[in-house]
Amino acid sequence: MTLPGWKELPEGAVVREPGNTVTISTGEWRVFKPVIIDEKCTRCRLCWIYCPDGTIIEVDDPNAPLGKRYEVDYEHCKGCGICWKECPVNAIEWVPEER
Amino acid sequence: MSLVEIRWHGRGGQGAVTASEITAIAAIDQGKYAQAFPSFGVERRGAPVEAFTRIDDKPIYIRTKVYEPDIIVVLDPTLLGPEIARGLKENGLAVVNTDKSPEEVKKLLGRDDIKVAIVDATKIALETLKRPIVNTAILGAFVKASGLVDLDHVLKAVKSKVPPRTVEANLEAVRRAYEEVVIA
Amino acid sequence: MITMVKMVRKALTTNYAVAHAAKDSDVDVIAAYPITPSTPAAEKLAEYVANGELDAEYVHVESEHSAASALVGASAVGARAFTVTASQGLIYMSEVLYIASGLRLPIVLGVASRALSAPLSIWGDMHDIAPLRDAGLIIYFVSSAQEAYDSVIQAFKVAEDPRVHLPAIVDYDGFIMSHVTEPVDVIDREDVLKYIPKKVTWNTLNPKQPISIGTVGDPDYYYEFKYQQQVAMENAVKVAEEADKEFEKMFGRGYGLIEEYRMDDAEVAMIAYGAHAGTARVAVDKAREEGIKVGLIKLRLWRPFPTEHLMKALENVSVVGVLDRAMALGAPRQGPVVKDVISMYASDPSKAPKVASYALAIGQRDVKIEDLVAVAKQLDEFAKGKEIPNKTICIGLRE
């Protein structure tokens, strides 16, 4: 891949696309991955709260209990395990990655 | 008119620097070119200080100190001595705050090739301002003796530089010295 | 053509002229820290804000480093930002000034140049500005309070130009300019703002269009961004020239990037800058009276260096003496400007006049007219074949 030359780059090295690190995958960092067991989940939201990288996604779902469920953004989840440790009802399993 | 260089001698707190500035402000107001500057350094109340003014009809480019003044102005009588007159040009002018006679002043300065203009600026300042700040009084004498700047412009410049409540007293000091100066 | 612009002649020190220019440029944010000999300018700006003559935020920073930092922050929000400093203060700011240039923020500074410690010296020379030459700042040297006033206004014009977007410094001599009262024709703010309208073209922090300023440039990118700054500098030569011409058209005063005096038939020349360019001009007249065909080039824009202008001015000169006011210790020549003059001819040394390097007015050692007449005579001797010493000639130094 060729990188842009000086004429094409923005003045002063500014980044004009806020939040564009979202295009970078950090999912490969994982050795273990969190797997949410929806049936066990009480919708307490603590995994969403404590995830440093915001990779637990709160999804509105009218058919789910309390109208929502939680998903993992595996594209970005680095596999730190905080959600797994903090889940008060053991609704998150800690599963080795297979690649 | 060609370049005229003036050196002011006083003690910190007497207003020599302000007098040099007022002179430049008045000259500039009158359409001339001028520079005014203090002796650059640390100023301390009571210590001898020097200030300088240059006046010309043409733009002034020179940026050196004044080594051979055309005029010296001495604000403090206790400073009188040959050192004060160093470099003063032949036929130059010394404007001095003193209660001594012109002859005595020439003798103290060690020069008989110069003109002196004397005025008791301390007395005038005490009577008008009630304080021994002599710079505006000596200005009146300087204006009369040098003929370099017009009194009106000097009075205007004084107004712009002195504290508002002392304006009248300062203007009075200038006018009185202008009248009382003795040139010899 | 001089248009009907209202001007008022005032008696101002260069410090006050610079503050006045900032006021007339309607600066939005000032962050200043007192340091001799620029302090009266910082005080005057405070006075303007205090009495309502200038509608700006005055940040009483706790250091020069913070002054520069606050200006970067302010400029990044879109404010016209200004400060004054000198000496240790400028050096303390220098880290942030490099960054301001890299971030392409058009802050403007007045610098009352002063010596650097040790030994401690509050007096004027250009040891402070000299090391800033590579920081990516536009640097003007000025020789009168009037030129300082005009140059601050021009500096905003150049710094804020979209082809440039770089910080700018107007450098004036500590004391021998900063504290000298002289006539200055000041321009109405309205007219100044016609010349430098408030228009933000640089990158700013705006919640409606969030951007990130001050990112990491890794080895894949850093080089290109540095080169962009170099291009901006190259553009600034032309922009500065245009700005000066437009200024002259509007206000009747222009300076050029260099100013030539009696260069038409000059066989030898002096290059001077700042206050001493004035004294050199008087010395040139005296030397001419003695039959020496000497001319003077006053360098006004130091960065970017007006190479073409200077080479052209020196075309017919056999020897040039560069009067420098700082000592680059341990370098082949001590002067900061002489090094630029020599390197102008790097690609074709055959075009170069012989170059004599002079150091003078170090720590405000006074320079007399006679000293510079002597330089002119010496240059004449060099032109006639006397060997030029292979080192900097120190004027006024006691052996």
Added chain:
Amino acid sequence: MALKEVGPMEPIRTHMQIPREELIAPGHSACQGCGHFIIVRHLLKAAGPNTIVVNPTGCLEVVTTVFPYSSWKVPWIHVAFENGGSVASGVEAAIKSLQKKGILPKDERINVVVFAGDGGTVDIGFQSLSGMFERRHKVVYVLLDNEAYMNTGIQRSGSTPYGAWTTTTPVGKRWKGEWRVRKDMMQIAVAHHVPYAATINPAYPVDMYNKMVKALKAEGPAFLHAYSPCPTGWRFDPSLTVEVARMAVLTGYWVLYEYDHGNYKVTVPVLKRKPVREFVKMQGRFRHMTEEQIKKLQEIIDEQVEHINKLVGKTVIGPVVEEQKK
């Protein structure tokens, strides 16, 4: 009925009310389990999109903004290491000036928030922060304290606790980790007469969120001292970040309190304190500590607790109660 999510700058009663919108994107290169991001995520939610972030050099800066990428969805600026306070001062002054002149909308509130590390705050940025406080700039200054220079590889700072190993306080024949007591930044902030200062901790999100709201609403500078566990530098498993943070509170090592316009309040009382040993044993940086050193650290914590109890005028953080051995 469950409480609804709130808008920016509104206090919450439960963590269920924290707004969903994320103002910092994933894909950044922070270490697994980095405490900074739990804090920053929620503080940005509390501040909302009308916020300018000033971020002096540090972990947070380098992991979020390597050109051509940025994780920040709010305007963000980095200038240098030691000038978060002064850059923010300039940003705030410019907003004020431009709003006054009508160049920026007069009625639109723009928050200015600094996120700085402990090096950039307690050491090299100390002077610029002090100036910002003293001049009363309306800025929320958040100290993300991971107790050492982590960005350059775990060197001690003025915030490194007694006993901690770092690469510049190594464990050797003569040195056994850090031997001095860290700076008390809360008291330093209070000494500047700031209207609001508080400690926060990512294990206590509601407390943290509400303190941010209070800080944003303060009429002058506000200071938030955030405890930010660093799995890499403190040597613990990344999954334990929140547990370590919580243990800091439960041992009285990190007391959650606030200074609100002259009034001190402990916001998370701990009536029975766990011994600091419980906190120490979770982290590799303390592994070398002797019983004597642990005792010394316990004394330091006891003293700190006593000091805070005095400030609030009652015993809100209780004595150490050893757990019964089973």
